[in-house]
Amino acid sequence: MIIAIDAMGGDLAPSSNIEGAIEAAREMPDIRLVLVGDEARLTPMLAQAPTNIEIRHASEIVEADEEPVKAVRRKRDSSLVVGVTMVKNKEADVIISAGNTGAFMTAALLITGRIKGIDRPALSPIVPTVGTAGAMILDAGANMDAHPKNLLQYAIMGSIYAKKVMGVESPRIGLLNVGTEERKGNDLTKETYGLLQESSLNFIGNVEARDVMEHVCDVVVCDGFSGNILLKTMEGMAKTMMSVMKEEFTRTVTSQLAAMMLRPGLKRMKMKMDYAEHGGALLMGVQGTCIKAHGSSSARAIYTAIKQAKKFVEQDVNGLIAREIQGESGDSHV
Template sequence: MRIAIDAMGGDHAPDVVVAGALEAAREWADTTIILVGDSARIEPLLQGTKPSNLVIRHAAEIIEADDEPVKAVRRKKDASMVVAGRMVREKEADAMISAGNTGALMTTGLLVVGRIAGIERPALAPMIPTMDGKGVLALDLGANMDSSPEQLLQFAIMGSIYRDKVHGVANPRVGLLNVGTEAMKGNELTKAAYPLLEQAPIHFVGNVESREVLKAPCDVLVCDGFAGNIMLKSVEGAASVIFSVLKKEFTQNLFTKLAALILKPGLTKFRRSFDYSEHGAAPLLGIDGLLLKSHGSSNAFAIKNAVRQARIALQNDLVRSISKEISKGSEL
């Protein structure tokens, strides 16, 4: 399999991206890693030890974090992200990974790679950590600010397939993000989506309140991008505050420092569960090719984990599985 990586995307590119790509290439000799970007900046980072399954594809332009997504993708034809997307479309690569501009990656997926037939809108699907350590796949968390009930249905189907194929969760439980658990609760969108999800070929468990998400009431959480992104930022903000307060309290005196030493294994495990690098990347589901979005602040470990995710998705034929299920639904 061939995985293209946008070497110039992300807060610490290309250094950490190249480092992560090197680790991935060394671990998985059966996978060709294609670093797409400015070869003059990439080559010095390879330290003269480039594995035979790692290659460079030169791209002269970069889509910056503050670029307007549609304009950037249309005007910067030789940008590393656009070139990687074109490689997926033209079957030169089986998947692509980028830690760059999220909006630009969404636009690359839509304008360069294209949607799966029958999919109305793609969805960004990151993992939210849960108390049981298994996490919840939530979609959409930012690719679409507004969604229709039919689009939420498609998100649910795609999320179920992803959890089954990539995470090995059989018959994943699907929940609908809402302000209450009763079927009649919510706004017009969730009220209309509820019966569609009930009738869908998924394991729908009903409405889920945001305060319950970290307790893992479902394996897949469906929502529109506006509500989902607010929930995600709230979870990230709360986690950040909790870690800051704990650090302050545990460093006040000798006794609290001793307590911190005793609790360190558990606290480390807790902190790791909120670490985006453990999950690697979020898939952009609904695109007719495998696209993964890594966190903008990704380190080498996160990039390597994104490659691991891509390998699993490719081995389980994720994109074609989604396409088959959507086609089946449109025929009913």
């Protein structure tokens, strides 16, 4: 298995990408990792790297503030575009990038194309919940607008991922809404509710944003506008909560002693809330396996994304999605 990494993408690039790749390469000697980027900058940083890491030179970088379509079309030799092209040409099984989100999605669509039968792809991160499994959000920002049919396809893709990668036997599908009652919401959610109810998916009905972290469902279906707001709100809440706790636990000598006693539990909680422990966001519905890591991904986040990518490919999730959407499997959800 070959996993390409956009070594120049992300706020902490290239060091975080290299460190995460080295950790993954040491733990998983059966995979090959290809760091795509400026060879002159990358080579000195790989002096002690395992032999299953190599470099693919790319002379350009897509910056975070560049307009996506222009960047993809003009910077053909950028680490991001070269990495996606490697997946298109079967030179790599996966591309992972912490770079420009819009450019990454644009490159995936223009270069690899959509899975036949999928109208729009979905950005699909895993968010922390009560318990250990987490929940997947589809869509978290690939498309700001959506039609009911798109949300049904998101649900099918999310259900397959939850079953094959997350190990959930019968994934619970929830429709993000402003209330749990069947007739709540706008025209999009009302029509989507009917489609999901008629499918063979394990649809549990509408779910409210406040209940997502309670793990009321395994897959949260919504349009990209709502999903991105939900995701960013959860990220901000987690960051603020940890900051407030740190402030309170360092306020007095008594609270510092309490923090020392609670340190193991606090460490576990921090890990659960940390995006670095949940891998990247899969761009579901495109031909190749494309994973968007957080823009400020640490080495740990890149390492986790590599583990996630390996499992995704091993379970042939893209193949399962293609067969399900096209009605080729005998257990169709539509």
